[in-house]
Amino acid sequence: MADTIKLEISRYSPxxxxxxxxxxxxxxxxxxxxxxxxLNYIKDKQDGxxxxxxxxxxxxxxxxxMLVNGEPKLTCATFLADYAPASIRVEPxxxxxxxxxxxxxxxxxxxxxxxxxxxxxxxxxxxxxxxEYLQTPEQLxxxxxxxxxxxxxxxxxxxxxxxxxxxxxxxxxxxxxxxxNLDSRDQxxxxxxxxxxxxxxxxxxxxxxxxxxxxxxxxxxxxxxxxYKLTAALDWVKSVxxxxxxx
Amino acid sequence: MKSSVATxxxxxxxxxxxxxxxSTYWWLLRWEYLRFVLREISSVFVAWFVVLTIVxxxxxxxxxxxxxxxxxxxxxxxxxxxxxxxxxxxxxxxxTWFNLSARAxxxxxxxxxxxxxxxxxxxxxxxxxxxALIAWLLLRE
Amino acid sequence: MDAQxxxxxxxxxxxxxxxxxxxxxxxxxxIHLFILGIAAPLGLTKATDYASATAFLAFPIVRFYLFVLxxxxxxxxxxxxxxxxxxxxxxxxxxxxxxxxxxxxxxxxTVIAGxxxxxxx
Ligand code: SF4
Ligand code: FES
Numbered sequence: 052m053a054d055t056i057k058l059e060i061s062r063y064s065p066x067x068x069x070x071x072x073x074x075x076x077x078x079x080x081x082x083x084x085x086x087x088x089x090l091n092y093i094k095d096k097q098d099g100x101x102x103x104x105x106x107x108x109x110x111x112x113x114x115x116x117m118l119v120n121g122e123p124k125l126t127c128a129t130f131l132a133d134y135a136p137a138s139i140r141v142e143p144x145x146x147x148x149x150x151x152x153x154x155x156x157x158x159x160x161x162x163x164x165x166x167x168x169x170x171x172x173x174x175x176x177x178x179x180x181x182x183e184y185l186q187t188p189e190q191l192x193x194x195x196x197x198x199x200x201x202x203x204x205x206x207x208x209x210x211x212x213x214x215x216x217x218x219x220x221x222x223x224x225x226x227x228x229x230x231x232n233l234d235s236r237d238q239x240x241x242x243x244x245x246x247x248x249x250x251x252x253x254x255x256x257x258x259x260x261x262x263x264x265x266x267x268x269x270x271x272x273x274x275x276x277x278x279y280k281l282t283a284a285l286d287w288v289k290s291v292x293x294x295x296x297x298x
Numbered sequence: 299m300k301s302s303v304a305t306x307x308x309x310x311x312x313x314x315x316x317x318x319x320x321s322t323y324w325w326l327l328r329w330e331y332l333r334f335v336l337r338e339i340s341s342v343f344v345a346w347f348v349v350l351t352i353v354x355x356x357x358x359x360x361x362x363x364x365x366x367x368x369x370x371x372x373x374x375x376x377x378x379x380x381x382x383x384x385x386x387x388x389x390x391x392x393x394t395w396f397n398l399s400a401r402a403x404x405x406x407x408x409x410x411x412x413x414x415x416x417x418x419x420x421x422x423x424x425x426x427x428x429x430a431l432i433a434w435l436l437l438r439e
Numbered sequence: 440m441d442a443q444x445x446x447x448x449x450x451x452x453x454x455x456x457x458x459x460x461x462x463x464x465x466x467x468x469x470i471h472l473f474i475l476g477i478a479a480p481l482g483l484t485k486a487t488d489y490a491s492a493t494a495f496l497a498f499p500i501v502r503f504y505l506f507v508l509x510x511x512x513x514x515x516x517x518x519x520x521x522x523x524x525x526x527x528x529x530x531x532x533x534x535x536x537x538x539x540x541x542x543x544x545x546x547x548x549t550v551i552a553g554x555x556x557x558x559x560x
């Protein structure tokens with residue numbers, strides 16, 4: 052087996068480049084190395100200007116998402132050995148503006164998250180003296196899957212609808228809204244409804260399903276969106292059949 | 299998109315951020331995207347079947363001659379070829395539809411989510427039964 | 440995405456029609472298309488002759504079935520074609536025109552099918 056492996060890395064310097072270009076690096080090939088290890092090796096030994104985000108290197112902080120051979124991946128969980136001996140292409144996440152090299156701008160993503168009111172909304176907070184809001188394991192199970200999201204944005208990079216329509220709220224944000232809607236302690240579903248039931252939110256989704264396929268945490272955002280479509284549609288039927296029902 | 303967050307105005311159109319426009323042929327770039335577009339295009343063939351059915355009903359309503367003409371029309375090699383292609387697409391539609399609907403429905407029994415194959419499985423079975431029933435109704439002597 | 444009440448409150452209805460049509464198409468269309476368009480013209484099975492076709496259509500339930508079989512899948516197709524044009528060709532500014540043509544076509548097909556089946560004797 053070859054003892055080095057070639058990485059083609061997308062470089063973009065806002066000071067000097069009009070557009071990104073690829074640069075090749077040879078790094079030692081080690082069975083236990085992930086793509087992020089190779090990037091760190093390059094930064095330490097070959098080119099200190101290589102810019103990328105990472106933190107935990109254990110698949111939990113969600114900051115190391117990049118395209119590996121065109122596929123959105125957490126680079127700290129993507130082994131070189133799965134690609135060797137072929138070379139590996141590393142690019143910044145698709146559908147986001149590129150700030151530098153492998154770093155993308157996530158402002159839009161963060162704003163969309165905020166719009167979903169991702170916190171527990173209570174009609175009336177009970178005083179601390181009355182204790183916590185209790186929850187059974189079944190109630191936890193109802194939303195647990197959607198709460199596993201690490202905000203890695205891989206699903207946005209995989210979603211063609213987001214690429215085509217930057218106004219689209221996107222997979223993780225809608226899954227996050229569902230995470231709170233389905234929480235037994237939350238009473239804010241009605242506050243989130245106007246945000247969710249837009250063409251830019253659930254109705255823009257065509258169920259490509261790529262978000263779910265690439266999600267490293269098995270959040271299934273595509274499922275969350277379709278489930279919410281059903282909720283919104285039934286809600287609509289109710290409002291037509293019983294207009295006096297009051298919303 | 300207007301934001302209520304205090305973002306400095308220059309960030310939205312940051313001149314130095316590199317933005318790539320999505321190619322018109324984005325759906326050719328990855329097999330998963332192409333499969334998705336083929337799934338959506340199956341609906342064109344669904345519509346073709348409906349047109350065919352409406353024409354058939356019209357032919358029946360106009361009498362035996364028009365109906366015989368319609369039968370000949372179906373034997374035209376081009377129409378036949380189109381129908382063969384359409385058949386593959388509508389079957390593709392059925393398969394993808396049953397698989398997707400299992401994911402779009404979160405059915406819970408006893409607090410646990412029913413796994414997808416327990417939803418799509420019965421759908422596939424029902425599809426076979428319905429198809430057999432229709433074939434029997436149409437083809438019995 | 441701004442939190443105003445939705446102007447297009449018709450989206451849920453369109454989606455319901457799309458879903459219902461997709462289900463109807465998935466369950467019923469393949470076998471019909473196979474017999475009508477492939478097996479019968481090739482002589483693999485007998486074609487429904489005129490006498491039995493009229494006999495079938497004499498049943499109100501058959502006419503109703505055919506009406507559903509035509510109408511709902513048309514709305515299904517209209518919905519998908521609309522989104523495919525919208526996303527595939529990136530012609531967002533024509534959204535209204537596309538939507539009007541697609542759903543308009545489905546309504547037209549429904550009316551034609553309804554008229555033919557209603558006035559059948
Ligand atoms: S839903 Fe999955 S892919 Fe999307 S941001 Fe969350 S963890 Fe990442
Ligand atoms: S470095 Fe934290 S998820 Fe990869």
